[in-house]
Amino acid sequence: MITNIGRHFDLRMWVCVSEDFNANRLFGLMLESLKGPMPKVEGREVWVKRLKELLDGRKYLLVLDDVWETGLEQWNDFLESLNGISQAMGSWILVTTRSLEVAFIMGISSRPWFLKRLSDDQCWLILKENAFGTGEVPNGLRHVGYKIAQSCRGLPLVANILGGRLRNKGADEWRILKSELQSLGGGEYIEVVEILKLSFDRLLYPSLKKCLAYCSIFPKDFQMERNQLIQLWAAEGFLHSIPRDRMQMEEIGNKYFTILLDSNLFQDGEKDDYGNVLNCRMNGLVYDMVQFISKSKTRSLKNSTEADFLDQTFRYLAVERSGGEAIQFPLNESFRYITTLFLLENKSINIDGWISSLTSLRVLNLASSDVEELPESINKLSHLRYLDSSDTPIKTLPVSLCQLINLQTLRVRDCKSLTNFPNNFMNLVNLRHFDFFSRDKSSDIMPLEIGQLYALQTLPFFNIGEDAGRQIGQLRSLDNLSGSFEIRNLELVRSKKEAKSANLIEKSNINELKLLWNELDNLRENDSEYNQVLEGLHPHQNLKGLIIERFFGDQLSTWIGELKKLVKFELRNCRNCKELPTVGHMPFLKYLHLEGLDNITTIGPSFYGESIMHSRSKLFPALEHLILENMLNLREWGKALDHDGAVEVFPVLNTMRIKKCPQIATFHKSFSMSRELAH
Template sequence: MMDDEAYALGRLPDDHCWSILKEKVVGGGEVPDELQAIKERVIKRCDGLPLAASVIGGLLRLKRKKEWRSILENRLLSLSAGGDHVMQILKLSFDNLPSPYIKKCFAYCCIFPKDSKIERNMLIELWMGEGFLQTDVKSQTMMEEIGMNYLRILLQSSLFEEIIDESDYPSKTCYQMHDLVHDLSESMSKSTKVINDRDTCIVDNGDQIRYLAIDSFGGGEDRDKLLESLSTSLHTLFVNVDLSGDMLMKLKNLYVLNLSYTTTEELPVSIGKLIHLRYVNLKRSAIGILPDSLCKLYNLQTLTLSYSKVKDLPKGIRDLISLRHLHYDISDNDFQMPLEMGRLTCLQTLEFFNVGREKGRQIEELGSLKNLKGKLEIRNLELVKGKEGAEEAKLSEKANLFGLVLQWACEREGDDYNDEDVLDGLRPHPNLEELVIWNFMGDQFPHG
């Protein structure tokens, strides 16, 4: 066989299709009579294709057992044979998603290129920024929990595949879509336009475009013309090329701005005019300075600065009263936190807190951040005044923190340390899974 000769993959045997389908419906559990009764006909609809088996299994899992025969007879058996057989099954799975909001979330994902590894938290934060995660007024459920539930449903439906991306540290849970599933997502979204350097910038349904991704094309003039034509309709913009302040200011209805990997070194001051912005992503960008006007974005929920060149946070960040996720870490113990971070009472993600000497930068700022979750690193603990001071952080009440790093300075003057008392006052909630302690100078850990 020649190296460049295509090898035709055969169809899976029926018993392999049955294994995939059965695993999807019941996991390792016992096969119910309702599934056994339709086994032969369901296997036939898989047509030896693993994706079809997985998607049909996911569809049945989301439905009640008494509906299975009806789905088979009224929907699956009516599918036409032919090359688009799998696409018909995928469309059927999409049609049976339990809410229009989940369908919107799925269709939105076509803004990512095929084969993309889409990070879980980023995806939920984007959906949240677009307003797809609607909470019930009577319910205590957070938008992030609704997003997690939508992801579970899309996984069960085999429209998403979960993978662990170890290219970053720490490793992250990500999602991918099969190429055919991505095609389905594209066909379900009439409001998304993705432009790369191989495309022209003509948009035929410009008045309907809500979500736009631009991967360097043409000159700045072409790009500005395109953005101008979409300025009132655009809600999401992914762009990794220079964006002028004048152009940015025109995008008045923007909810989501993703400038990750951009070569722009300065974020335009005019960003403060985009009062509807809920999501700003500057990950791995060349941007080094954040303008004070950013702090006028009172609807901002997510600010991602991971691996960017930002060395300081704006002084007025305490005014971002809707901020839920601040993705930012800088390994500099001399870094000063902005004053009064404790006013950000919606905050869930805070990667580190450097304790300072002056009021507004002391450990008590953490006390009012009741919703913190995930991992938190607290540094400069030598500046905390004893057990009572440490207790003001109220770590024992933060049930959603699973990882905690406590760090004292490695070089200190004198030998009158209060590390044992401080550690005693920093007792975490019993839900904590991981505790790391650096440069602790006490003789023993607290008891009880």
């Protein structure tokens, strides 16, 4: 069925509509679904024009999922703008809804199709797979499990969640769940929500329940970023360290996130190249359950008139996007206890004069709002642990910000107008996550003396500078750095000793390392100086991704071949390198990208690593994706030595692209069938 749909439609888009049927929003989500570049200017006219460029002349399938809007005016407004986007005949719009009224209103071209519930047998298969994977079901649990499957009411979501809850649980847990399900009563919808709440009630830790309930602060179907979510949980004090286990807050947060994902309370986890889950969503019914649980603590605000009616105490406040005049907070008693305030994408709000009155605030999220500056009085928020002003027109941070000694997370991503950081930035001694990544890699702003922030775990990049306080030695003491880390301006490093001062070899939590040099008008005469710098940048053996760009030396370091856990290796525009590193023996290498290596004329035995092979071994045993690009002088791709057929090369390769390699004439025997396969 899926294959037939793929053949019929050139493009497919899936948009979760939920309760916000706003045409402007839907067109933006359609562009996101196509994963094309978003226009810099927002607005319906710009978005519709971009969609026309992508869709014109092509048949498309648009799925509008979970629609609740019953107003014909909004529906017609959307269709009117959609008409004419593509002249091709045969495009379809598929609407899913839980509302019978919506089904009949939107059933313009065809009658509604009512999905049937799954059978008990099908629910049992889903539950069993979530609980045991491909393993066998113990005989004593098969009958109990089928009884639980009968309580799923034919809903795959419930079967998924109950199966996740029972994973790695003993027979007693299975019998307890069966009894709890049999004791439920009430209407059909209430019963489903109550079944979901059973999974909430049975979560192992009280703090884990708080973490899940906190997710009610997000809009429905919001894509939650894993790291951000864990940082928010930590800011609210949900992730207490466990001394006996020596677990840090982030480790506990990752453990909790994994439990919720494995339990299917979180879903649609998107992974990076290393298998790490980046983000997730909550199913609509799970979200409704979380909203119900958190209704006494969480409030959502759409306009200023609503603010006047918030007369009960609460903890978490989300101010939704408003297009009218600025929302004025009454600052009555109900606001005194707010610990989390979200002003996401709010275009008409002024925080001066009242923000410092929220003295219990632990989380302040201003991302994508039009806030231009933070008030000097922000230092009064002594409990603040999380501050996000990403994607705002903010130009500078107040000096008083650096008095927030409890601040754990500071996010200023994509703040294009930001010109500098306060000179006393190093006073933020408890800062653990500093995320100020910019797509503009020429940006040279960098806080002074960042090496004094010993607790730092998140630092997306470091711009080396010549001034004191910005040299590579600042990285020496930052041994807790984790995730992806990028070092820029390496042309300013002049010796192996200076490079070693970064102490990369002790940074065991860095997942991916990018080493970047800038193009120079006048290269140094001695290539060995560049080679020695790279030698001094020796990373920890735990590294899974290595990207090297514009390295000026002629010889790559031998430590590259010693990174046994590498999953991804990219070598770009290193034009003086005379020989490729030995990577054929790496057991986990899946992605290999070689580009702009002007001095490479031959790919030979040293690349495969045959001198360290064992008999009857495999070369590149895990490599799935191979790219060779702009290798202008590459003439020969030699084969691996035969060894009487005992060696298998590229056994799992499924994608190879060779581009702008005009002189290559000899291919490895595995690719001699057709150069067209390498596209």
